[in-house]
Amino acid sequence: MNFARRFLAMYHLRWQRRRRRLRAVRKGRQLLEIRNRSARCGKNDIFLFATVHNENGRLPYFLNYYRNIGVQHFFIIDNNSDDGSREFLLQQPDVSIWHTTESYKRANFGMDWINNLLRKYARGHWSVVVDVDEFLIYPYCDTRPLAALTDWLDASGVQSFGAMLLDMYPNGPLHEQRYFKGQNPFEVLTHFDAGNYSQRLNEKYGNLWIQGGPRQRVFFQSNPGQAPALNKIPLIKWKRGNVFVSSTHTLLPRGLNKTYEDWGGEKISGLLLHAKFLPDIQQKAVRELRRKQHYAGGREYRAYGGVTEGSALHHEHSTPYTGWRDLEDRGLMSVGGWV
Amino acid sequence: MKLAIAILANTHLNRVAALTRYLHAQGLVVCVHVDAKVDDAAYRDLRASVPNDVLFANRVECGWGEFSLVKAEIVMCQTIFLAHPDVTHVQLISGDTLPIQSTQDLLDFLADNPNTDFIESFTLADNNWIAGGLGIERFTLYFPFSWKRQRLVFDLWVSVQRKLGFKRQLPKGLQPYIGSQWWCLTRSTIERILSDPRKEEYDRFFNRSWIADESYFQSLVRKHSAKIDSRSLVLSRFDHQGKPVVFYDDHLDTLRAQPQFFARKIWPGAQGLYRGLLEAATYVRPATPTGQSLSDMISKATSRRKVGRKGLQMQSRAPNKWYEPYVVTAAPYSVHMGVSSVFPNIDEWLSQRTGSTIKASPFADCLPSDQPPVAKGGIVLSDMVAGVSVRCHLTNLIWQYRDDHPVFPMSVDDGFKYHKLIATDKNATIYLIENAWLLDLATSDINNPDYLCREAQKKLEWEKRIIWLYENTETRATFIKHQLDEVLRNPQDILGQLQSNIARTDIRKLIDLPQLQTSERLRETIQTLKNRGLGIQDMLEVSVAQPVHHPILAKVSDD
Numbered sequence: 001m002n003f004a005r006r007f008l009a010m011y012h013l014r015w016q017r018r019r020r021r022l023r024a025v026r027k028g029r030q031l032l033e034i035r036n037r038s039a040r041c042g043k044n045d046i047f048l049f050a051t052v053h054n055e056n057g058r059l060p061y062f063l064n065y066y067r068n069i070g071v072q073h074f075f076i077i078d079n080n081s082d083d084g085s086r087e088f089l090l091q092q093p094d095v096s097i098w099h100t101t102e103s104y105k106r107a108n109f110g111m112d113w114i115n116n117l118l119r120k121y122a123r124g125h126w127s128v129v130v131d132v133d134e135f136l137i138y139p140y141c142d143t144r145p146l147a148a149l150t151d152w153l154d155a156s157g158v159q160s161f162g163a164m165l166l167d168m169y170p171n172g173p174l175h176e177q178r179y180f181k182g183q184n185p186f187e188v189l190t191h192f193d194a195g196n197y198s199q200r201l202n203e204k205y206g207n208l209w210i211q212g213g214p215r216q217r218v219f220f221q222s223n224p225g226q227a228p229a230l231n232k233i234p235l236i237k238w239k240r241g242n243v244f245v246s247s248t249h250t251l252l253p254r255g256l257n258k259t260y261e262d263w264g265g266e267k268i269s270g271l272l273l274h275a276k277f278l279p280d281i282q283q284k285a286v287r288e289l290r291r292k293q294h295y296a297g298g299r300e301y302r303a304y305g306g307v308t309e310g311s312a313l314h315h316e317h318s319t320p321y322t323g324w325r326d327l328e329d330r331g332l333m334s335v336g337g338w339v
Numbered sequence: 340m341k342l343a344i345a346i347l348a349n350t351h352l353n354r355v356a357a358l359t360r361y362l363h364a365q366g367l368v369v370c371v372h373v374d375a376k377v378d379d380a381a382y383r384d385l386r387a388s389v390p391n392d393v394l395f396a397n398r399v400e401c402g403w404g405e406f407s408l409v410k411a412e413i414v415m416c417q418t419i420f421l422a423h424p425d426v427t428h429v430q431l432i433s434g435d436t437l438p439i440q441s442t443q444d445l446l447d448f449l450a451d452n453p454n455t456d457f458i459e460s461f462t463l464a465d466n467n468w469i470a471g472g473l474g475i476e477r478f479t480l481y482f483p484f485s486w487k488r489q490r491l492v493f494d495l496w497v498s499v500q501r502k503l504g505f506k507r508q509l510p511k512g513l514q515p516y517i518g519s520q521w522w523c524l525t526r527s528t529i530e531r532i533l534s535d536p537r538k539e540e541y542d543r544f545f546n547r548s549w550i551a552d553e554s555y556f557q558s559l560v561r562k563h564s565a566k567i568d569s570r571s572l573v574l575s576r577f578d579h580q581g582k583p584v585v586f587y588d589d590h591l592d593t594l595r596a597q598p599q600f601f602a603r604k605i606w607p608g609a610q611g612l613y614r615g616l617l618e619a620a621t622y623v624r625p626a627t628p629t630g631q632s633l634s635d636m637i638s639k640a641t642s643r644r645k646v647g648r649k650g651l652q653m654q655s656r657a658p659n660k661w662y663e664p665y666v667v668t669a670a671p672y673s674v675h676m677g678v679s680s681v682f683p684n685i686d687e688w689l690s691q692r693t694g695s696t697i698k699a700s701p702f703a704d705c706l707p708s709d710q711p712p713v714a715k716g717g718i719v720l721s722d723m724v725a726g727v728s729v730r731c732h733l734t735n736l737i738w739q740y741r742d743d744h745p746v747f748p749m750s751v752d753d754g755f756k757y758h759k760l761i762a763t764d765k766n767a768t769i770y771l772i773e774n775a776w777l778l779d780l781a782t783s784d785i786n787n788p789d790y791l792c793r794e795a796q797k798k799l800e801w802e803k804r805i806i807w808l809y810e811n812t813e814t815r816a817t818f819i820k821h822q823l824d825e826v827l828r829n830p831q832d833i834l835g836q837l838q839s840n841i842a843r844t845d846i847r848k849l850i851d852l853p854q855l856q857t858s859e860r861l862r863e864t865i866q867t868l869k870n871r872g873l874g875i876q877d878m879l880e881v882s883v884a885q886p887v888h889h890p891i892l893a894k895v896s897d898d
Contacts (some may be wrong), residue, residue, distance in 0.1 A: 152585065155582060155585075164654040198728035198731035202728075223723075224726070231654060259654070261647065261657070263659070264658050265644045265652075271561065331648060337580070339585075
């Protein structure tokens with residue numbers, strides 16, 4: 001009986017995967033290719049995929065950050081920006097751009113579009129899938145390029161790399177900070193919560209569901225179970241048949257979600273530094289709520305709408321960010337077996 | 340004395356070219372073997388980018404762990420001896436190797452050890468060498484399948500042979516030895532091996548063995564060498580999976596401090612290593628080793644991967660219920676129940692001694708409108724947040740305070756599930772002062788006897804359940820129970836226990852006792868409750884009747 005149930009669950013996931021892939025093909029028709037420079041990519045290049053909506057202020061630092069750690073080509077979907085993001089991206093030699101005016105929400109929060117590009121271009125490549133406010137750090141990222149990590153993962157037979165979202169916030173009231181275009185956001189967002197993350201195993205997809213951090217602590221204190229999920233798999237060696245199910249939280253086939261060790265050891269993992277709480281968060285919350293394109297009716301942005309003058313995420317035990325080694329010591333990420 | 344370097348190369352030929360140019364510029368004879376699988380254009384590019392008198396051996400198609408590697412090595416030796424009759428030593432390295440000491444040091448070292456063959460050569464009994472692989476079966480079974488490409492068939496075939504009891508005969512008089520592939524042999528030894536009358540027979544035997552490149556020379560050298568120094572001049576380390584440890588830019592200082600002369604394997608993208616080791620004008624060996632020791636680095640990574648940090652739950656460590664059937668926390672901690680009812684200032688008193696008290700119960704009942712306190716790591720001390728995952732809440736809290744024995748208060752009316760969890764934790768020590776809640780009631784301004792009675796009844800029941808829980812045989816936590824009347828009579832007894840339980844340093848003196856909660860109404864309250872039929876144990880009259888004045892006590896002291 002147990003066996004039959006398991007078999008059914010597997011079969012169900014298989015169909016879900018097929019459905020998602022078909023959906024990616026269908027929704028892919030909504031994408032208009034504006035500039036495709038991917039033809040000149042090498043066979044071992046590392047790619048990055050992202051969807052962008054009015055992120056002109058953040059894009060310059062974002063692109064430079066990932067260029068520096070060794071991403072060779074960017075695949076960007078512009079979801080109807082009107083702040084000059086597209087013009088800026090067109091000037092970049094290593095960016096291919098697609099454009100769409102369709103609904104972000106109805107494309108499974110952009111994942112259908114991303115799945116479509118991944119399936120077309122990423123096969124056999126290590127690919128980073130992130131938002132524009134997420135910055136990947138991994139063990140030894142200060143001395144070793146991303147390719148060192150992906151080579152090691154290849155040698156270890158690992159195909160996906162987990163990195164929890166780490167919300168960064170300023171050391172003072174949110175609106176008092178200043179951020180200028182191109183600036184390193186972590187000069188403003190200097191602190192993080194070091195250890196209030198709780199995790200549960202999701203039996204269906206086999207991933208860990210992680211919640212916590214300042215967002216749960218401040219905005220979801222009275223209903224912490226609804227706080228946003230922080231588990232992510234932003235780096236993956238793409239294979240035919242892979243598909244992202246919900247944001248980068250969940251992948252199919254199921255085995256790719258097992259970026260953790262359940263027999264005591266630690267697998268290698270990184271973090272996504274999340275630059276969400278830049279000074280424009282309040283305006284952004286209002287704008288995004290009006291756009292009505294976010295998860296669970298924009299529950300999260302409704303909460304940020306309550307961010308008022310003087311509200312701060314900082315508390316007496318906030319930890320300043322000093323680099324990946326400190327995060328590793330604190331047990332937020334792990335070097336796994338990488339020497 | 341003349342040294343030749345034989346390089347086995349198969350990928351990243353630009354790096355091989357840089358290495359070759361360097362070694363050639365150092366005045367060494369260099370011979371390169373490029374795997375026949377590498378395409379000809381790349382091979383021609385390599386030849387064009389190195390000086391003309393670098394030797395290139397005839398190309399053999401090599402497979403990982405196969406005899407073809409030995410063939411390639413033999414071809415290289417023959418090429419070297421033919422072109423340079425005066426070569427006295429051959430050092431075998433791979434294309435992803437780099438020198439970590441100066442060539443002059445290497446030559447001096449070889450001159451100081453004449454007629455010595457540097458080759459790791461261990462008997463199979465030395466199991467340390469084999470990391471998760473076959474032992475003697477490397478030689479007694481047949482291996483027609485590739486381990487890299489046909490893993491499943493390989494494993495299947497091995498188990499079939501084991502079942503059927505296959506056993507290949509070893510050549511007479513040959514005892515197999517194994518060791519690192521990267522040797523440095525003298526010319527005479529190599530020549531004796533290559534001209535051995537039974538070479539055909541040995542070749543046939545090793546051709547069918549597994550990982551012949553780590554046993555061919557290692558075994559035959561035992562027959563032909565005048566003097567063996569069983570170590571490799573090439574640093575090559577393996578991790579717990581048997582995968583070679585790869586070196587990157589940040590290993591530069593560590594590598595330079597190693598006693599060997601070469602190191603592999605170098606990541607092809609390690610620009611800093613290639614620059615630092617091939618282009619630096621002179622080697623300046625630090626007098627004292629800088630950087631972390633390599634063995635420490637490897638053992639740290641191994642323990643991270645295999646065991647992980649005890650009591651840590653994180654995104655890439657989530658022990659399942661079979662590995663950790665009970666909650667496992669990172670460090671010992673104490674839970675106080677009823678202590679703060681008797682000693683209202685116990686927090687300050689304890690924190691003077693440890694600095695590690697958590698002021699509120701991590702599982703305290705909170706209303707949505709409350710602002711619950713936040714502990715280290717941003718942990719919100721409220722049952723609502725704990726409710727997302729009780730186990731994580733507890734392990735997180737202890738992990739954050741793991742360096743200083745944490746103490747936190749709980750009360751009998753905290754949820755039973757929290758107590759149940761803590762009861763399974765070996766690290767927990769629970770101090771309960773039974774009936775201490777009576778003091779709370781007595782000092783509160785409840786005047787309605789009905790209400791008082793209801794409250795008391797509730798607390799009494801909860802307390803009973805909790806005591807039953809902690810005194811259960813399945814409990815793994817340490818449970819220490821005190822009676823309220825005893826504590827009131829003799830407070831330094833429990834205080835001494837609390838202190839010696841948490842103190843990291845040797846604090847023996849028990850001075851500055853914390854303030855003791857006193858209540859004129861305690862006796863009266865007890866009487867009221869008793870009169871209403873509550874089964875409260877008889878409290879001793881003395882302690883309660885008069886307010887307790889305790890002198891400053893020096894308990895036990897060494898001096």
